[in-house]
Amino acid sequence: MRNFQKLWNKSAVIYNKYGLTFPQYKKTNKFITEIVPIKHGQIVVDLACGTGFTTKYILEKLGITGMIYALDFSFEMIKQAKKNIDAKNVKFILAPAEKISTIIPEKVDLVLCNSSFWQFTDYEKVLRGVSKTLKDNGVFIFNLNQQFYDFGIKEISHRKMILQAIFSELKDRGYNPENKLREKLNQNQIKQLAIKNGLKLMEAKILEFPGSTLEDNINFFKIPAVAPFFEKVPDSVRQSILKKVYNTLKTKIDNTSKNKWVYFTLKKNLPPNRAKLEVPLKAERKT
Numbered sequence: 001m002r003n004f005q006k007l008w009n010k011s012a013v014i015y016n017k018y019g020l021t022f023p024q025y026k027k028t029n030k031f032i033t034e035i036v037p038i039k040h041g042q043i044v045v046d047l048a049c050g051t052g053f054t055t056k057y058i059l060e061k062l063g064i065t066g067m068i069y070a071l072d073f074s075f076e077m078i079k080q081a082k083k084n085i086d087a088k089n090v091k092f093i094l095a096p097a098e099k100i101s102t103i104i105p106e107k108v109d110l111v112l113c114n115s116s117f118w119q120f121t122d123y124e125k126v127l128r129g130v131s132k133t134l135k136d137n138g139v140f141i142f143n144l145n146q147q148f149y150d151f152g153i154k155e156i157s158h159r160k161m162i163l164q165a166i167f168s169e170l171k172d173r174g175y176n177p178e179n180k181l182r183e184k185l186n187q188n189q190i191k192q193l194a195i196k197n198g199l200k201l202m203e204a205k206i207l208e209f210p211g212s213t214l215e216d217n218i219n220f221f222k223i224p225a226v227a228p229f230f231e232k233v234p235d236s237v238r239q240s241i242l243k244k245v246y247n248t249l250k251t252k253i254d255n256t257s258k259n260k261w262v263y264f265t266l267k268k269n270l271p272p273n274r275a276k277l278e279v280p281l282k283a284e285r286k287t
């Protein structure tokens with residue numbers, strides 16, 4: 001089995017540079033902080049925070065108030081994040097997402113998880129942990145893209161076209177890497193996973209961002225953790241493959257197709273007896 005923690009450690013510097021260079025990526029991690037209002041004083045977890053792109057946007061909303069726990073299992077990603085963010089109300093935590101409920105020292109209002117959910121080997125464990133970590137009525141937001149969510153579209157995405165071209169080049173050079181992407185999730189599965197683990201799916205928002213350029217995509221596959229199929233391929237061969245794929249596809253790929261993402265909003269599902277209590281309490285407060 002691949003060691004993704006090690007691959008992310010190897011990816012930290014290049015991932016950070018990639019994220020700062022390609023604007024479409026900035027949009028996805030900014031948008032996740034705009035789905036529900038983030039209010040002053042709130043306690044927020046940035047789950048699988050990476051080098052802190054989303055953390056930065058959360059911090060803009062909180063100012064010097066509240067608290068952000070930014071958690072990631074990669075030492076090098078966190079090291080990079082600490083270079084990017086220096087604030088008293090941000091605490092970086094090196095830990096796997098699966099341990100969220102035992103690691104975060106207090107109940108939180110919001111857990112955000114940008115561009116990472118599909119990487120968790122045990123979805124249920126993470127969702128259970130998130131539910132335990134949230135305050136009553138706390139919210140969990142995560143997103144998935146076309147590679148990991150079934151939008152019901154038959155059309156082959158640019159990223160898939162590029163992947164196919166890379167695999168064909170690898171085969172021509174005698175490599176036979178594993179070509180398995182994680183199975184795509186669908187809305188019903190998310191709904192069921194949520195209910196089973198103490199959460200309720202409230203909303204699934206589909207967003208289209210401007211398509212990535214071919215150059216953007218080629219650079220994306222230079223990040224070791226997103227291109228694990230290059231792990232045992234010498235650097236010079238990898239570079240030559242990416243150059244060939246770029247030249248082959250530059251006349252075939254335009255930038256008009258959109259990048260589709262879905263953003264899920266889940267709420268902590270209170271047990272029925274507690275949920276019943278919630279209604280009169282709220283009504284009382286209003287009068």
Ligand SMILES: C[S@@+](CC[C@H](N)C(=O)[O-])C[C@H]1O[C@@H](n2cnc3c(N)ncnc32)[C@H](O)[C@@H]1O
Pocket residue numbers: 004008019029047048049050051052053054071072073074077095096097098113114115116119120121
């Ligand atoms: C694509 S990056 C996204 C980083 C950040 N959320 C962003 O928007 O830039 C994925 C991150 O997930 C982290 N990750 C993957 N699996 C994890 C796990 N089981 N527990 C904690 N972090 C994990 C990786 O170390 C990496 O930093």
